[in-house]
Amino acid sequence: MLSFGSFLRLLILLVLCAATHVAAAATVLVLLSEPSPIYQEFANAVSSELRRDASGIEVIQMHSDQVGAKPLPEAQFVIGAGNRAAQILVNRDIKAPTLLALLPRSAYDRIAAGKRDDKRVSALFIDQPPARYIDLVRVALPDAERIGMLAGPDSRDTVARLMQVARDRKLRPMQENIASDSDIFPALQRMFGEGGVLMAVPDTAVFNSQTIPNLLLSAYRFRVPVVGFSQAYVKAGALIALYSTPEQIGTQSAEIARNVLAGGSVPAPQYPRLFNVGINTHVARSLGYQLDSETGIRDKLERLERP
Structure with missing residues (x-):
């Protein structure tokens, strides 16, 4: 007791x-x-x-x-x-x-x-780190040198960061500022007279439900592959996309x-660690691209980010 x-x-x-x-x-x-x-x-x-x-x-x-x-x-x-x-x-x-x-x-x-x-x-x-997004082009489309970007009011800083990384990677980035929907087609004509890749960036003033169908169709007619930032872009007609799911x-x-x-400090703002790659195989065949698999491209990007 x-x-x-x-x-x-x-x-x-x-x-x-x-x-x-x-x-x-x-x-x-x-x-x-x-x-x-x-x-x-x-x-x-x-x-x-x-x-x-x-x-x-x-x-x-x-x-x-x-x-x-x-x-x-x-x-x-x-x-x-x-x-x-x-x-x-x-x-x-x-x-x-x-x-x-x-x-x-x-x-x-x-x-x-x-x-x-x-x-x-x-x-x-929700968007990807600039280096990973640019490296997607280098890994998936190694022959591409010219990367075109449409910058709206909310994406000028994003495009500036991507442009700098592209230059660091010895690529040739191009930028067109978009003020209204009517600016998009002339901008595509100016950027892609010599070919290249169109890289979409999050900006609803440029990429929205009204503009995306015509934008993708115009790029297809120029035979310019589109790199998107969501799975929806691949389904809509982009060649490839880099995205993180909810x-x-x-x-x-x-x-x-x-x-x-658990007692840790609040971290600095950051980009997603986990991500996926999506490919539109129909668009790839139509444009004459033979791409590695989605898993293969993702694995290569992950290796590039390892210390």
Whole structure:
């Protein structure tokens, strides 16, 4: 039989263990821009990754229409998915570490301009690192030297970064600034009189549902392959695309959240680590390209990034 002193010590130990367990449990709020399948895929990946261990992290999901003027639920880490969610979180005085994900770097630079010195706020971009995007052309289309880019109001900085990397890789980048839809076809004519590759960049003023069909058709008539930044581009007629899925970005977002909740610092804004390559084999045959497999190209890009 335990003495009173032993019983008391055991009771204190149990209380401390329970308190430690409670302290270890944390809540992650995932705010989605809208309740669409893409955002839900992202949220499911966050939840799935955070449930992989026994840390007891709870995930709360909301979308922007549910927020309004009411306070957000209390959380120890907050993830905003998409431009609209990012705007809401930036406009709120969020005390918890915050990750803005599933948005282009250009959108982050615009939305979070006033938060650049806030060490609690970071981002996981949806677009690819410039070096990886340029290296895709070098790996998949080794004979290509001329890379043309259409720069709209929101993508001038993105295009500038890509142009610099292309020059560093001894390629010949070309840029045309686009102010309206009517500028696109003349720009293609000027850039691709001697052939080349058209590299699409995230900018809805240039690449949107109204312009993409005609843009891809025009490029096809010029026999210019298009390099896209999403799987949808491959389906629509781009030769090849480099992209990260919502699931991949959700998984990386959860890894960041788990590390911060374990005591790590909020990392600097970053590009996706995980990515895929997509190829339109019909367009490849029509343009006379014999490409390596999607897996083969991705493996080569991953090797280039290894230290």
